[in-house]
Amino acid sequence: MIFLKKRWNEKLTINKKCLLLIVLIAFIFITPQLITHNMVIASDSIFHFNRFYDASEQIRNKNFEYFISLYGFQQSGRIVNAFYGPIIAYLHGLLVLLSKNWYVYQVLSNFILFVLSGCSMYTFLRAGSFNYRKSCTGAILYMCTFSILYWPTRQGFTSWGAALLPFCLSIIFIVFDKKEVPKFKLGFLTALIFQTHILSSLILVLMYTPIFLYAFVKTKKRKRFIIDLIREVSLFFLLTLNIWVTYFSITRENQFIKPFINHTMSSNTINQGSSYWLINPVSLLLMLVSVLGLGFVKWKTYDSSKKILFLTMVFFLIVSSSIIPWNYLIENKSSIAEIIQFPFRFFVPVTILLIYFFMNSSNLKWLNTSFVILGVIQVVMLMFVITKPWNTSDNYIQSGSKTIINSSNSTNTVKESFFLKDKSKALKIVEKTTPDYLPLYKKKN
Template identity: 30%
Template sequence: MKEQSKKVINWALPYLAIAVMTYIIMYPQIISHGVILGTDSIFHFNRFYDAAKQIQQGNWSYFQSNYSFQQSGRIINAVYGPLFAYLNGILLGILGTWFRYQVISSFLVYFIGGVGMYQLATKVHACRRIVLLVSLIFLCIGWLPRWELAQNMNAWGAALAPYMIMVGITMITDHDRPVHWLSLMTLMTVIIQIHLLSSIFFTLTLVPFFIIGLILSTKRGQMLWDTAKAVMGTVILTGNVWGALLMLNLHNHISQPAPFDMQINALTPSQFTSTRQYLIYFCWILFALQLVYVIFTFKRSLVNNTVTIMGTIILLISSTWFPWESIQKAVPILQTTLQFPNRLTVIAYPLLLVGIAMSCQQLIDAAPHDRLRLRLVSGLLLFTLFQVVIPTTTSVFRRTAIYESDEVLNSSTALAWVTNNSKSLRRSVHTDYPGQLLMKVEKRVPDYLPIPKKYLNRTYVRSYAYQDQVIRHAKDFKHTVLPKGRLCLSWNAKRSGKVRLPIITYQESRLTVNGHRLRHFQRSRVGAPYVYQQRGHNTAILSFHQSAWFNVLLAVSLIGLTILLAYGIYQGLIFISSLFKTSIRA
């Protein structure tokens, strides 16, 4: 029994080390009880609060945002990680405050990413010391820390990328069964339910692995069939996502996200920071040495060659050395879709780090009795770890310090209104009523707004139009959420006449004003309806009509996900039971 306990402790030590490193990175925020309100925090907090209120009130509205985004009824969650939003809503409901939510969710992102990198490096048979060091380095670079620093959704793509690369490596190493369709289906389903852009990155990354695996496979027909099963299963399990996008775009002209200068947002060498668009010089040198090593040992390992060459190409594409200035002029749609070339590092970093783990292990294996070589390799990785962990922890400290200042917010990007009372703003992230924060900070975002056809070719900033037409006037109306996902606006008018309501309507929206359903009405540049008010009290009720075919897709995907979850729990119980039986026998 004592021997078995030692084995369990020995098995758990790397995961404990990942948890400890996560705690070190987050330590400045934890001890100060500060909330880092970054570039995307308010946007995603609105999403998760809406989901939390739906769950709390039992008043479901899959499409309309009835509790958040100025209670405007605009559509966000249905086409942007819908089930992930509800999971975060559950987490927020359990934890109660934004501070507790941010700490726990940030820990989960770090830990999931760190464990994934650990499993990935273990898969290529690197020794535990090397595996652990590259995993800890991974925690501190790129987009992974950006969930804590700014609630950027790319952090979740970064956290899950190592698991995707494990699937890719299996494709080129397991010649009898290159595609494990259940694993591939589960991975792609999860990332699509979280972040659609990351799922595109994952798909494109797996293509080279798939081609190499198909060439090397001894059972190509089985590989193609397993791939087809994974694709079909993913389509079924994500019907709620692509179905919502299809339904919304069939009859509406949907606004694109804001465009960004891609050259400015490409990866840049830095002296002191390695998150988002920066990477310290020493990491560039380390990645360059990895490429040189692979070139000189090209025939030694197909896996090392593949991950290193792919990682290097993607890293260069994500950087300022790639001609993004010319590309964004030739293909302007990339400014609103990809937006930031440095997003590609969610793929490049784990590819290069697993390659480094393999190269380090090969150097050690070349002289297994040379302890100096092991110390040198470990020392190099340890030095790299210090190079990245100190700036990342410092960044957390600086951003937490801003929370204690008069500014409170770490970013003022696209903010429409912020309260002048910094004390009340700080209190709002610690109160058990998280909606208070969203009333004190309001952000303008153009994503998924319906643009009437006559305004499509007109030049105007849609986010400012939303601010002028919705945000500035929302407080002039009383908002009440009704059963069956309906939203009611009420107001008193001194005179009859035309008025614009601070809500967003789509072709599928149903609007009833003072008891009369409006079938035709004028809409503004962002979809706000113009209606005729009567003198005295007025009411308007907004609802969203889901197509019958979408309801079928939603039901099928939810049933499928429930079955998949039940199967996962069953397999988990079997694994735990086997560990328990082994422990008893010992």
């Protein structure tokens, strides 16, 4: 047992050279913004800026209000952070507080995300018994995918859940090998991602389910397995008690305006309007074709663990596509579909498992290196393209109807506000219009 723990700890230790390479690649990815000094104000930017600014001001003024927003969202008192990952909100709030302006915060948060995602994927692949070279290659490839780029390019918070997901999946190899519940790891890791991004925690649980069911069926100590599982579930609820208490105490006597319902979900799938998830990087599509082809050809040679992971990957590939009648589900008021909003989010676990299977089957160093180089170049080019609209006079705020710009301010004034030390100026000029989480006093028509 001591030997196994020592071996596991060695696998989770990040090789210094790989860590330095991950940091270097992360720095290369933020270089376009460092060169151009351009911002990316996309669909969810102002929403997250407001909630993180509120957290930062609470820290700065030592005036903590867990529920309502005192400083963000035009001091409207809407409840956001209490529902939307309070711990991660305060961590970002601290980063906002330490940043000189919104531009610095955006660059720093992007850099941290890239490093975190690379280290997380490296940990997952090392836990899966890959050598240092392949683990590092897979980590950099993951940094190049839209699962991570969703935040730098559009401020989609799914990327923060995606950054942690491989790390949370690193325990599955213990479950496959030893047919037991890892002590304290399952509860802690599930709570960690739940505190970060709730939908990502749902994806994690869906991925865990067939793996733990398999272990339960195969183990000879089923009673011990159930007891250990109850312990981990209890630990999870204990570590996420703040969210559960908040939700039930507030919703019991209050009504809120829920986030918008996406009535065109089918167009937000990877095979329709969101195909960019498949081609960032371009090599990802080639990897998908080769992994699926090899999977069906070599199915009989796969052991049980690989079969489960392969089927899990195919399952999420299907639900991230328009094969599922998402529009029909919305028309029939499916509450699950309404919560999901964007099916392309289910492509995150596909990306992780796809890289895992590709690293497992590809022994060509030149091919792996070529994919990494092409991926890095593509990300840098994308970052230059995505920051270019900031130089225009009419499309520099790319959030559509989700924000409104105070008409009394010139274009230069609006842009300059994001570089001011007083971060509240930008949030007063560019206001969020969608009424998510505001109190509902009358029933909507």
